[in-house]
Amino acid sequence: xxxxxxxxxxxxxxxxxxxxxxxxRDGHRVEVFEQxxxxxxxxxxxxxxxxxxxxxxxxxxxxxxxxxxxxxxxLFGETREGRAVMDMRYRDLDPRMxxxxxxxxxxxSLLDTAWQEARNxxxxxxxxxxxxxxxxxxxxxxxxxxxxxxxxxxxxxxSQLRREVGEARMDRxxxxxxxxxxxxxxxxxxADELRxxxxxxxxxxxxxxxxxxPGDDTPRMxxxxxxxxxxxxxxxxxAQWRRDVADVWPEAAETLRDTAVxxxxxxxxxxxxxxxxxxxxxxxxxxxxxxxxxxxxxxGANMALIDALALRDALRVHTDLPSVFASYERTRxxxxxxxxxxxxxxxxxxxxxxxxLAAIRDRLFHPxxxxxxxxxxxxRVLTGTRRGxxxxxxxxxxxxxxxxxxx
Numbered sequence: 001x002x003x004x005x006x007x008x009x010x011x012x013x014x015x016x017x018x019x020x021x022x023x024x025r026d027g028h029r030v031e032v033f034e035q036x037x038x039x040x041x042x043x044x045x046x047x048x049x050x051x052x053x054x055x056x057x058x059x060x061x062x063x064x065x066x067x068x069x070x071x072x073x074x075l076f077g078e079t080r081e082g083r084a085v086m087d088m089r090y091r092d093l094d095p096r097m098x099x100x101x102x103x104x105x106x107x108x109s110l111l112d113t114a115w116q117e118a119r120n121x122x123x124x125x126x127x128x129x130x131x132x133x134x135x136x137x138x139x140x141x142x143x144x145x146x147x148x149x150x151x152x153x154x155x156x157x158x159s160q161l162r163r164e165v166g167e168a169r170m171d172r173x174x175x176x177x178x179x180x181x182x183x184x185x186x187x188x189x190x191a192d193e194l195r196x197x198x199x200x201x202x203x204x205x206x207x208x209x210x211x212x213x214p215g216d217d218t219p220r221m222x223x224x225x226x227x228x229x230x231x232x233x234x235x236x237x238x239a240q241w242r243r244d245v246a247d248v249w250p251e252a253a254e255t256l257r258d259t260a261v262x263x264x265x266x267x268x269x270x271x272x273x274x275x276x277x278x279x280x281x282x283x284x285x286x287x288x289x290x291x292x293x294x295x296x297x298x299x300g301a302n303m304a305l306i307d308a309l310a311l312r313d314a315l316r317v318h319t320d321l322p323s324v325f326a327s328y329e330r331t332r333x334x335x336x337x338x339x340x341x342x343x344x345x346x347x348x349x350x351x352x353x354x355x356x357l358a359a360i361r362d363r364l365f366h367p368x369x370x371x372x373x374x375x376x377x378x379x380r381v382l383t384g385t386r387r388g389x390x391x392x393x394x395x396x397x398x399x400x401x402x403x404x405x406x407x
Contacts (some may be wrong), residue, residue: 001315001324004028008148010041010127011155014289015304019152021059022312024118033137033145035126035155036289039112043106043178044266045210045222046295046367047072047194048100048107050395050403051384052302055309056110057399064110066406069100070209070219075382077196080248084366085198095381096404101194103182103220106213107301113214115119121394127155130146130164132281150321151283152311154304157292165285166277173268174294176351177229180315181265183255185209185219198250198362200355201348202226206251212356223256225265226351232267270294278332279325286311291336293343296350302384303339335387342381 004027009016012034022032034068048056048069056065061112077086090097125145135148153161162168166250185191206224225245238261246253259265273292278285287304307328314328348354349361370373380386387393 001028002319005315006147007031007150007152008033008135008146009152009154010137010161011153011159011287011289012036012121013042013154013156013287013304014111015109015289015308016152016154016300017108017115018046018055018059018305018308019154019286019311020121021111021115022308023315024115026315026317029118031148032121033125033127033147034121034123037124039121039123041108041282042363043104043268044182044224045101045208045220046301047298048102049299049302049382049384050099050400051393052098052305053100053403054395054399055305057396057402058309059111059114061090061110061114062235062402062406065100065102065107068106068110068212068214069102070100070211071407072099072194074207075099076190076193077198079362080197080199083362085362086196086365086369088369088375088379088382090379090383092375093383093385094400095405096384096400098142098403098407099194099383101210101222103210103213103222105210127232128160130161130283132164132283142164143321144175149282152286153283153289154286155289157273157288158269159273159285159289160282162273162275162285162289165280165283166275168273168351169276170272170274172272173229174272174347174351175229177227177232177267177269178295179225179227179232179262179265180221180268180312181256181259182210182220183223183259185221186255188221188255196224197252198350198358199248199359201350201352201358202355203244203248204350205245205252207252207255221255223252223259229269236262238262263372268295272340272344274328279330282321284311284325284328291340293340294347294351296347297339297343297381299339299343299384306335306384333359334391335393338381338388339384340384 009032075088126140136146204226208222210222271292314324318324385393
């Protein structure tokens with residue numbers, strides 16, 4: 001773009017934060033609208049893949065991110081009886097690569113602190129409508145905001161604005177969700193592994209090391225417990241809940257001894273959303289608002305970071321919004337599409353009532369991933385570096401060299 005734009009961003013999650021920071025640094029006038037009355041993260045912990053780390057490297061935040069995160073070199077899943085279902089190591093794809101478990105609060109704080117110059121965030125502003133052609137936003141009190149040259153809709157998987165941008169090819173909730181919480185790492189023996197344990201497809205528990213966050217130097221783990229979505233809001237009997245978790249994974253249940261149940265557990269609902277077009281007029285979708293999927297492949301935050309960088313790059317190259325949007329959407333669809341496919345088909349193998357499919361998973365998934373071709377493909381998908389069915393998302397050699405140095 002030849003001149004700075006006035007840009008309105010709806011939502012201050014990972015995608016909205018990264019977009020605001022990137023575009024403000026390029027000289028655009030950025031204004032963010034966040035419905036929460038007070039800024040803060042949503043969720044417990046997640047796994048940053050090399051793709052997401054590459055964006056934080058471009059933002060100059062790699063060192064701080066590595067300081068707070070927990071390096072993960074192995075992704076391991078097993079049945080309650082000890083049968084290995086998944087055993088993947090980053091080094092088998094590239095010895096320079098690793099994942100990074102992070103607390104949501106840590107990434108939120110790093111991105112939030114980095115955006116100080118020309119900062120403009122309006123909290124407690126729930127945007128309920130917009131005019132995509134004129135760039136005007138409407139909040140719940142009937143107040144108009146704008147007109148903006150560009151509107152970035154980054155209000156998450158439950159976006160109420162995405163329908164005003166484009167027709168949804170698919171927009172439906174998943175029948176399963178999860179409970180999350182953070183627990184001190186203490187003596188947990190798998191400090192560099194994402195660990196999961198399964199009982200058919202109906203029960204799944206996960207433990208991910210997620211490091212520390214600014215202001216709290218206690219290393220923590222993120223605990224995940226799969227449940228049908230309709231039961232997430234139910235009042236769980238604490239004793240029974242603890243027995244259920246211990247039945248699947250006694251060691252994980254022990255780490256939760258100081259966690260209040262159910263008060264200390266956050267609830268997560270998932271959606272599967274895909275749109276025929278990500279833009280209209282002056283508005284464009286970004287992050288989960290554009291391509292929500294289940295967290296089975298752990299790509300949500302990573303995809304949002306990559307979206308933000310792709311939008312910035314398109315604005316640097318093109319001189320009109322139609323060309324910007326076409327370039328951004330084409331670039332991101334080439335990457336996101338395969339993840340939508342695998343997320344949709346793999347989720348029922350791990351979170352559903354289809355125990356017969358899970359039995360096949362338990363017997364075949366691990367042998368398939370031991371085969372050279374199958375293993376490399378699965379690693380590409382898990383690390384976020386697969387593009388299309390056979391393509392590879394390019395990684396900057398300078399970034400990979402810096403990862404190697406820090407390893």
